Amino acid sequence: MTPAARLSAAIEVIEAIDSQRVPAAKALKEWGTAHRFAGSGDRAAISGLVYDVLRRQASSAWIMDDDTPRARLLGMLRRERELDADAIAALCDGSRFAPEALSDAERAALASRTVMDAPAHIAGDYPEWLDGYLGEVFGGDRAAEAAAMASRAPLDLRVNTLKAKREKVLGSLRHLGASATPWSPLGLRIALGADARNPGVHAEEDFIKGGIEVQDEGSQLAALLSGAKPGEQVIDLCAGAGGKTLALAAMMQGRGRLIATDHDKRQLAPIYERLSRAGVHNAEVRTPKGDSDPLSDIRASADLVLIDAPCTGTGTWRRNPDAKWRMRPGALEVRLKGQVEVLDRAASYVKVGGRIAYITCSVLPLENGEQIRKFIGRHSDFTVTPPSQTASVLWDKTDDFLAAVYMSDEGLLMTPRRTGTDGFFVSVLQKKA
Template identity: 40%
Template sequence: MTPTARLAASIDLLAAMEAAPRKPADAVANSFFRERRYIGGGDRRAISGLVWDIMRNWRKLGWWLEQNGGTASPRMLAGAQLVFDRTPMEKLASIYGGGRFAAGLLSESEQAVLNALIGRELECADMPRAVRLEVPDWLLPRLEETFGTDLEAEIKAMAEPASLDLRINMLRTTRSEAMHALAREGLHAEETKLSPWGLRLEGRQPVTASKPFRDGLVEIQDEGSQLVAAMAGVDPGMRVLDYCAGAGGKTLALAMMMENKGHIVACDVSVVRLEGAVKRLRRAGVHNVERHLLTEGDKWAKRRAASFDRVLVDAPCSGTGTWRRNPDARFRTTQVDLEELLVKQAAIMDRAAALVKPGGRMIYATCSLLKAENAGQVEQFVARNPDFHLVASGSPTLPESLREMSMISLTPARDETDGFFAAVLERREQKD
């Protein structure tokens, strides 16, 4: 594709995302490229690169455009990003261009707005703090409550592209063997700092097309997510419930820790997500997992009350910890959404707690950075359920610095992972 056609495609993709504000940007992009199979891999990366840069700078670009009499339309956001990338105005005007596969020539007024941005820095002291940090106004106080003086560093880390983390599958390989297998495919990984099963690659790499992935030696999973699974401290032979299993990422890690022994039930309210786990379980060689679809009025939970050694609750949340991967998510969640999530999380915790046997543990986890969804939920749960109390995980697979903690919070700046929270709650033994 020519630079003109790439720019036009980038603007079209931005417009598609704008037309589906409740749909994740990566899902919109996947559909966009699937419908345009003529766009090659290099062109897809170039188009996606520009679009994701725009999403990471969405509020700042919009602020600059509005300050200079423009509007934050897809074509102007793309132009502004290119100006801040130091694209000369003559080249910018030419790649807008005219013709069938072009975005359309810049009007005089559009050129004037973009000309006013030349030589400027993207961040400006006059910007409101929420604009400069690329967060919604309503969310800024909650993030300040979480991070305090570390907020700027954490937000900066969340604006950086995420690494590609893998979890080795110890049912099939060792970390050293997996690294060598990846290297033979031209994929050079390094060991992660915190997870004993983790490998890290920089940038976007074609891992899913590699033999180690197809053979089930590795799974794509952020290091923080691996540590959440480790917090469960499961052993072979246990009876374990993954209550919000989704497509089974943490289920796979639990099965690996249990050496395929014992029994895991993976539950979810989505049949699509549970069906998506089947291929992953088969590829990993996991055979101690049963799947169960949670439905309204289901008697399944009542019949299995107080029967599980471990119950992992990876609760639906705001996803603020995943902003490195999903920069659009910061503007898709509203204050009303958060309030609804808090109610849902509390209800899920109470339902899941009924399935924990005396002496067993519930691990509550989110990929959120917000206190209200994390420590706040745990504190309220313990107040409602005095037969549960916080305990240290003690899991030998965790780094020593985390083993004696009952709650962990992982952040991009401090830990170089996605943002994750996990707490270990033990049900007290019944007294005779």
């Protein structure tokens, strides 16, 4: 397919998303099934175009002063891909398989309109109903912070120190363009271009042998900030597929007791194979059965309970731009209730002197600092560990990291704009005597 034909295909997919109200992944899959002539490179390029339109949906429509699928695509080419009006016109020339030629109004909009005077939610490309929440945490920087959350994320990997060393894996993955992450001592990063396909990491020998796992650097740092140590009894209370369980296991160096569980046993399905591949031998997976508590024997005895809390995922918008436009206030309320329940549950498992590491991939204060303040109000026997102390596990990078993140009395917040990671909030709470 020609670049122009890919644009036409992307417009078709966006029209399907709008008219059928389906997730982008479903619309792209259905388009691919109906157009089997399109090669893998074509499908990757079309997918990239569609997701970039979703990333810049509001600002692209603003630039074009029009909210049609075609207008949003044209606006995205100007805003995200930084093509000028002439370059866009060359792609949209009305020839076979190409989009129709630009109108005078479209050409004028592409040449003159910007988001300079747009409202914050337009310039930052987020739903207007979230403006107050983002303003509470970012203030006048909310448009810039949200715009950074709309950029395409790199592919980050975590080196499993139970089986490999970063220097060696860095060399073996050099052909993929891998480089060391700036903050995590365990991370590797592969930058991805606009039309790039995700590299086949799962076919690499380092992955097959358990030496690496796909994990955003922010998620790696969140696990490190929990301070898990060899010999401790550690619970991963919302383990899901096991990403942070694996990170905790490596931090514990195979010593101590690691228990992974989740209220939704379906989420735990991938964890067994992942633990085996990673060479983890001190982990136990406990699957909930009915209304019984799978951790009933661990009352007030855990050194650390890690909560990778179910949340709105606002910090991961750059990986899932479709989600931000589908998010509704009711979903936030559900998540807030679940966070209260899991925090209170965690408190019952922690021994005196033990810790809770509360983590969200959200930037919303209701899910982060406010949850911690309310928790302390309900559990006066817990206190927040100062973020400066929590971050000391990063050794020589601690000062620079603390200067980059947003710090509060309740914890610290990473963002794509400040740390180059997904958005993650981390708070470590200690149980007093």
